[in-house]
Amino acid sequence: MILLNPGPANTTRSVKNALVCEDICPRERDFGLVQKRVQQGLTRVVHAGDAYVTVLFGGSGTAAVEAAICSVVPPTGRLLVIDNGAYGTRMAQIAEAYQIARDSLQFGVGGYPDLNRIAELLQTKRYSHLAVVHHETSTGLLNPVERIGLLCEQHGVEMVVDAMSSYAGVPIDIAQMRASYLVSSSNKCIQGMAGLGFVICRRESLQRLQSFPGRSHYLNLIEQHRFFERHLQMRFTPPVQIMYALDQALKEFFAEGQENRSERYRACFAALDEGMHALGFRRLLPDHMLSRILTAYIEPTHPDYSFEAMHDALYQRGYTIYPGKGAQQDTFRLANMGAIKADDMRAFIKVLAALIDEKGWLPLYR
Template sequence: MTRVVLLNPGPVMTADEVREALAGPDLCHREADFGDLLARVRHELTDLCGGTGSHGTVVLTSSGTGAVEAAVASAVPPDGVVLTLENGHYGERMRQIAQSHGIPVRRFEVPWGRPLDARDVAARLAAEPQVTHVTLVHHETSTAMLNDLPGIARVVADAGRSLVVDAVSSVGCEEVDVAAHGVDWLAGTSNKCLEGMPGLSFVTARADLLDALDGRPGRGYTVDLGRHHRAQARAGVPAFTPAVPTFYALEVALRRLRTETVAGRRARYGRLADLLRDGLAERGFAVHLDPAERASSLTSLDLPPGLGYAELHAGLRARGYVVYASQEHLRDQAFRVATMGTLTEDEVRAFLAALDEVVAATPRTGPRHERERRHTGPSHAVAPVAP
């Protein structure tokens, strides 16, 4: 097949050796061989998240959202109350997950594309003593915002509450250290910055909190982390039939990440993002967010004037590039370009050339024509969400 350059935030383009690992031998998940593989992957993920000695990891056959749901549904006890921190689609999704399980929720929301201020979170926790747990999205991919995980984790810990983090789009690239930051529950996935294949996700949580799930009625069945933890940590087997080939691929992907290091991967993604953003700026595109708030692996920007996302996507896809639509109220004004996965600098340059072709093929449009209107001030925040 002709290589299609994926510029969407997962699933990402992967290395040949990761894809080839999928063709490993057929293996029964109840055999000791798979138990050993499961143990190695769990250990690598715990170490990657900075949790060796304090945390444990449960691996699930699911999307990243499946891991987020398992973390939220399992972390909060029957008498718990959640404060959801929301500045984008995925913060709102964590609230919706909690509500779907009947968990009482308090909302802390700011407009999409605005940073969450740890001082404001501290004040809200002081005013709501009934809150037991706080949810946070580290990399809010609806806007490409990188939220202040260390700062927010600090105030949550100081307030004596428990923190549940969606790190689906950040772990493996951005700085994540569950022990140092004081993160109690963290959800991640294999097919974004880990550069593995889709199909596996995981929850890394404090070991004592995982052990405490014993004897507590679980919410749901397949998302009950207590059930998965007992099977994986104690019996050395999965609770249910897993996607065995994706474990082979994830082990290879984790080995590659250990060689590159998280800091090295963040630097590589950052160089690609700088190349992309500089090229977009030269073409007059308004890139969203203050530079200090942008993730290393994703860029959100305005659509070209007069060109809808469907036309833009079709034109780029015909040239071998896949970009990503923005969500909800941003859908008609913005789109997103990811720089995660095995993308190269040459592919970024070729994408910019393809973007030029698509824009030029649209009559009477072009970002340069509206540069003055668009750049009346720094493009810091995207469209606000209704209160």
């Protein structure tokens, strides 16, 4: 099965095999050392030195986003959420659930952030933190996070970045991005299995959290960090096998190298997008906004077309495609993350071309 959904992504045979390991109590030092290696590897992916530390949580990516949002904004602080898609909206919803003082700056789903408006708001000095999604997976838009980070630095605001679906797919230098907290999970471009989320934290920012208690017992960033530093253990039971798989995935990431991984993903995108264009599909976003890790295509308007029919037929032929999420036009989405190659994308296009022919869906748009 080739997964064109935006994670969990395809994994290598060796990552799958890493799940089958000896039983071990996760409070043993041997397992602590595996976690330490994973923690350091995750930090190294974004070129973070000793000034940063990774805090791991058992849970999906949203657990880690929630841990960051609910832990870092002090009771006297205020959060500005940049919202141009479903995952920006989700960060605002998390802030709301914890009754954190906040404002959302909305650019519409798939709208490009206006840096002047962000700067204007930061100038008001109302905000202690800003939250932004790097790759808005709902549309495939890559936000200009480095430029937003610069504005944050100029105004003394700390930036929380949801880099769920860009981390390890797009090169990130966390210091250059000026992120105080950067969040991702084990099952996207790092090519591990689902079950671990993590927050890469600037130590100096993390230290400041000591002075207020936090809002969640489980998803408490500073407590989770302190406990691991003291005991080389997570506070609560970790997904043991997923940790071994992530350890293997990290080894494979460093063996491949960030440049080669990004290049492989770009080659997958090029093969996919060229093929989709040749078949007559239209994209939601223009070139300059694209992540090249996930692409939203406008749903055909041919009267006989339906996403479900296309999904089900492709699924039977070994390809998983993904529905749209909240864009202003109806879309479906194709991701090209994971242990896949450009040839897999070309093979997919052939299968899709045959399906369109068989169903008589041409012309796609009326």
